[in-house]
Amino acid sequence: MATQAHSLSYAGCNFLRQRLVLSTLSGRPVKIRKIRARDDNPGLRDFEASFIRLLDKITNGSRIEINQTGTTLYYQPGLLCGGSVEHDCNVLRSIGYYLESLLCLAPFMKHPLRIVLRGVTNDQVDPSVDVLKATALPLLKQFGIDGESFELKVVRRGMPPGGGGEVLFSCPVRKVLKPVQLTDPGKIKRIRGIAYSVRVSPQMANRIVDSARSILNKFIPDIYIYTDHMKGVSSGKSPGFGLSLVAETTNGTFLGAELASNPQGQGAAVLPEDLGRNCAKLLLEEIYRGGCVDSTNQSLALLLMTLGQQDVSKVLLGPLSPYTIEFLRHLKSFFQIMFKIETKPCGEELKGGDKVLMACVGVGFSNLSKTLK
Amino acid sequence: LVQTNGLSNSLNLEKATLTTSDSGHCTAEEAFASEDETEESSCLSTEDEDSENEEVIRKKFPESFQVAGGQRLGSENLTDETSDVEDLLKEEEDYKEENNYSTETSGALKWKEDLSRKAAEAFLRQQQATPNLRKLIYGTVTEDNE
Numbered sequence: 001m002a003t004q005a006h007s008l009s010y011a012g013c014n015f016l017r018q019r020l021v022l023s024t025l026s027g028r029p030v031k032i033r034k035i036r037a038r039d040d041n042p043g044l045r046d047f048e049a050s051f052i053r054l055l056d057k058i059t060n061g062s063r064i065e066i067n068q069t070g071t072t073l074y075y076q077p078g079l080l081c082g083g084s085v086e087h088d089c090n091v092l093r094s095i096g097y098y099l100e101s102l103l104c105l106a107p108f109m110k111h112p113l114r115i116v117l118r119g120v121t122n123d124q125v126d127p128s129v130d131v132l133k134a135t136a137l138p139l140l141k142q143f144g145i146d147g148e149s150f151e152l153k154v155v156r157r158g159m160p161p162g163g164g165g166e167v168l169f170s171c172p173v174r175k176v177l178k179p180v181q182l183t184d185p186g187k188i189k190r191i192r193g194i195a196y197s198v199r200v201s202p203q204m205a206n207r208i209v210d211s212a213r214s215i216l217n218k219f220i221p222d223i224y225i226y227t228d229h230m231k232g233v234s235s236g237k238s239p240g241f242g243l244s245l246v247a248e249t250t251n252g253t254f255l256g257a258e259l260a261s262n263p264q265g266q267g268a269a270v271l272p273e274d275l276g277r278n279c280a281k282l283l284l285e286e287i288y289r290g291g292c293v294d295s296t297n298q299s300l301a302l303l304l305m306t307l308g309q310q311d312v313s314k315v316l317l318g319p320l321s322p323y324t325i326e327f328l329r330h331l332k333s334f335f336q337i338m339f340k341i342e343t344k345p346c347g348e349e350l351k352g353g354d355k356v357l358m359a360c361v362g363v364g365f366s367n368l369s370k371t372l373k
Numbered sequence: 374l375v376q377t378n379g380l381s382n383s384l385n386l387e388k389a390t391l392t393t394s395d396s397g398h399c400t401a402e403e404a405f406a407s408e409d410e411t412e413e414s415s416c417l418s419t420e421d422e423d424s425e426n427e428e429v430i431r432k433k434f435p436e437s438f439q440v441a442g443g444q445r446l447g448s449e450n451l452t453d454e455t456s457d458v459e460d461l462l463k464e465e466e467d468y469k470e471e472n473n474y475s476t477e478t479s480g481a482l483k484w485k486e487d488l489s490r491k492a493a494e495a496f497l498r499q500q501q502a503t504p505n506l507r508k509l510i511y512g513t514v515t516e517d518n519e
Binding site for chain 2: 320325328329332338339340341343356
């Protein structure tokens with residue numbers, strides 16, 4: 001993987017994680033220029049620097065060069081090493097920001113990754129740990145990444161701006177990935193959720209549950225929303241509350257939606273009733289978009305399809321998110337993989353928004369590091 | 374006009390009596406009614422004449438209408454009638470002014486022209502719109518590959 005290939009060059013701060021992750025997996029160095037070059041505060045942000053440090057921790061032999069202003073980054077990836085790692089994530093972004101990339105890399109480590117991440121577990125920007133646990137992990141299982149040690153646990157909850165949460169993620173390694181054929185999402189069979197509250201009245205979570213149920217009860221009887229009130233050390237440094245909902249279909253597809261309260265001292269106070277109702281509506285929107293993979297995990301599914309064995313993989317997705325579209329372009333430049341994209345207009349059996357059937361032949365990526373062990 | 378005025382007057386009267394009839398003047402009402410009948414019958418005869426004139430006009434209109442429709446559809450079944458049709462068209466040159474509405478309807482029926490061609494066009498447009506997604510994502514390079 002550390003073969004000397006010609007480097008790819010990009011400009012701008014967007015999609016930094018995508019580029020670094022794909023660079024690590026493909027072994028091609030990247031050079032990113034003009035990172036916020038015209039900004040009042042130019043260069044890499046603290047959370048991006050933290051992400052690069054995390055990459056440095058889980059790889060062996062990476063070369064990272066950043067210029068003085070932080071506007072240019074050169075990254076020559078090393079081998080994915082894994083093992084037991086701890087990382088303090090920046091509180092500007094939630095742990096989900098780091099975890100999303102780790103989910104892409106973890107199956108290809110030399111040693112099974114066992115990482116403790118500290119920081120913000122739930123915020124309003126990134127997918128929370130709860131949603132990733134409920135949607136991304138079952139998706140990885142479809143690709144054959146499974147086992148006893150495959151877990152994601154919220155040890156402590158931390159809300160912005162203080163953070164103070166802690167997450168344990170451990171993932172087994174696989175030599176090859178199974179190709180998948182996910183073309184029928186099935187029907188919604190149950191809805192599960194977690195209403196969490198930290199450093200506020202435990203009643204908040206109950207109020208969220210009641211209001212979310214007021215909308216969802218009309219559609220399906222099998223709803224269970226857990227209330228998770230963490231106290232003391234495990235409640236982090238800042239108050240807050242939120243809700244994450246996951247709809248499971250008969251064919252094992254998980255569609256997630258979530259909302260969190262405004263961080264302390266930022267924006268108007270959010271009523272738990274409004275939050276519950278809006279989150280339920282977001283879940284309905286996600287179900288309308290549909291597909292076999294929800295919109296937060298589209299790019300993860302496409303990556304794992306690309307890295308699969310040399311066999312055809314098919315996945316039915318909802319409308320592609322802008323992030324996914326850019327990810328497809330990156331997959332093309334890093335792996336020379338172009339997907340067959342077929343629009344499936346919503347017909348009789350496919351209700352909701354227009355679906356897209358994505359198909360590709362895997363590049364036959366195998367975890368070389370593992371065979372060396 | 375005098376007659377009709379008289380009729381309307383009598384009708385008004387009748388209405389008036391009808392309204393007042395609630396009070397119970399049954400006899401007066403009956404008397405009026407008998408008078409009305411005679412007047413109405415005379416009136417109706419004049420009206421019939423008018424309606425006959427209208428019918429004459431109406432007979433001509435639908436024919437012209439059919440002719441126009443037949444030509445537009447381009448159906449050759451009406452070959453026998455074409456001669457009659459042409460005669461009718463010649464006759465109706467005077468009516469052109471009044472027939473304005475028929476030209477308007479021809480505009481309204483324009484959507485019926487070439488329905489099959491339009492359907493084919495719509496289908497091709499749809500076909501061209503669908504693979505756009507791949508082109509949108511990967512740029513124009515894909516067109517060369519495919």
